[in-house]
Amino acid sequence: MATPPSASTPTRHHSPAVALKLFVPSLLGVLIFFVPLSLGGKTTIPLDHMVTGARSLLGEASGFYALALIVAGAIYPLWKGTWRRSATDLVFTVLKLAGIVTAVLALTGWGPAFLHTPDMLPFLFDKLVIPVGLIVPIGAIFLALLIGFGLLELIGVLVQPVMRPIWRTPGRSAIDAVASFVGSYSIGLLITNRVYRAGEYSAREAAIIATGFSTVSATFMIIVAKTLDLMNVWNAYFWLTLGITFLVTAITVRLPPLAGMDDTKSDPEPEAESGKRFATAWQTGLDVAAKAPSLPASVALNFREGLVMAISILPSIMSVGLAGLLLAKYTPVFEWLGWVFYPFVAVWGVQEAAELAQAAAAGLAEMFLPALLMGEADFVARFATGVVSVSAVLFFSASIPCILSTSIPLSVGRIVVVWFLRVALSLLLAVPTGYLVQGLGG
Secondary structure (H helix, E strand, O other): OOOOOOOOOOOOOOOHHHHHHHHHHHHHHHHHHHOOEEEOOEEEOHHHHHHHHHHHHHOOHHHHHHHHHHHHHHHHHHHHOHHHOOHHHHHHHHHHHHHHHHHHHHHHOOOOHHHHOOOOHHHHHHHHHHHHHHHHHHHHHHHHHHHOOOHHHHHHHHOHHHHHHHHOOOOOHHHHHHHHHHOOHHHHHHHHHHHHHOOOOOHHHHHHHHHHOOOOOHHHHHHHHHHOOOHHHHHHHHHHHHHHHHHHHHHHOOOOOHHHOOOOOOOOOOOOOOOOHHHHHHHHHHHHHHHOOOHHHHHHHHHHHHHHHHHHHHHHHHHHHHHHHHHHHHOOHHHHHHHHHHHHHHOOOOOOHHHHHHHHHHOOOOOOHHHHHOOOOOHHHHHHHHHHHHHOOOOOOOHHHHHHOOOOOOOHHHHHHHHHHHHHHHHHHHHHHHHHHHHOOO
């Protein structure tokens, strides 16, 4: 990304062509990532339509495509030598190699029958691996339109007064949050990693965004709401979940381990002078657009980074995700872990407090597990489950491997601590909110 000016940089005059360079790609990017369109009876963002179309075109070959990415991802750390960097890298390299085995089992149907129940390998491979394997590279192509021509910097300056005091992140992080919520956490993380590597986010800011904003998409929330029979209160569920998710983030940024992370960066967002916020935002966007590389060069760079991220994520989803699902289904690990959250639920007098606490703990393995476990519960417990599934943000079947595949300096231990804080706070907020919705006619 081009370097934006500081607020003290003298105003430079740009030709109308530069303004077009700022607006045309940026508006096209906004259309692709944020504006829902109805096609074939399905209403979603154009990027999701493209992914659906690509999967339809590939047909049965989509599984072999995903397997090819998984094999490439498992070999990549061996080829680059990154497996030698730390014990964590070595462990995840082994897990990625194991991901090849689990992907082959998923694709061929070989292996024990219990691995092929709908909530095991078929779920991981068909519902997570193939969609993520398509959306990250395809999304990366169009990401150049959204973040490469000045829109990120222009919006960033405008929303500084909101983002910095509440979430302690630059204004440009608002784009990450929206991209995650209307598109995919993997796209949000792709943006975050790209901006962090450019020196425009500090380690702390990148970690806050990755663990606090990169939640599941709004489209996936519909699946959760349907599973928990919450569609009759969809609007309340959607907006209250959004509010709780970002309120929990505002709290966790002020607590360890996020609060103590390094906050230095090489290319900070420009500060707007008093009374000149819009002028500073406009000038910053134009300056970035003027220095931006050509569209083909920007697309090529983003596609390469998206492909590397995709191959880094997919093997881990298969191996780590399967391990988490097996632990949740066949061991009492998450039942034991659930007792840690019991006080945060029991304080509200919920009848199914133990079940809700244990279901929330199971979300560490896969965010959809709590919804599967609590589908027959009372309304308040179902509502709280739906909220926590989204507001927890972090889970081992997908989002945690995504984060670990980036350059953001977050260890597994730090991520689990943030997850615990998010779940505890989410339960404290979601249960009384569920009572409120029920009292208002839910």
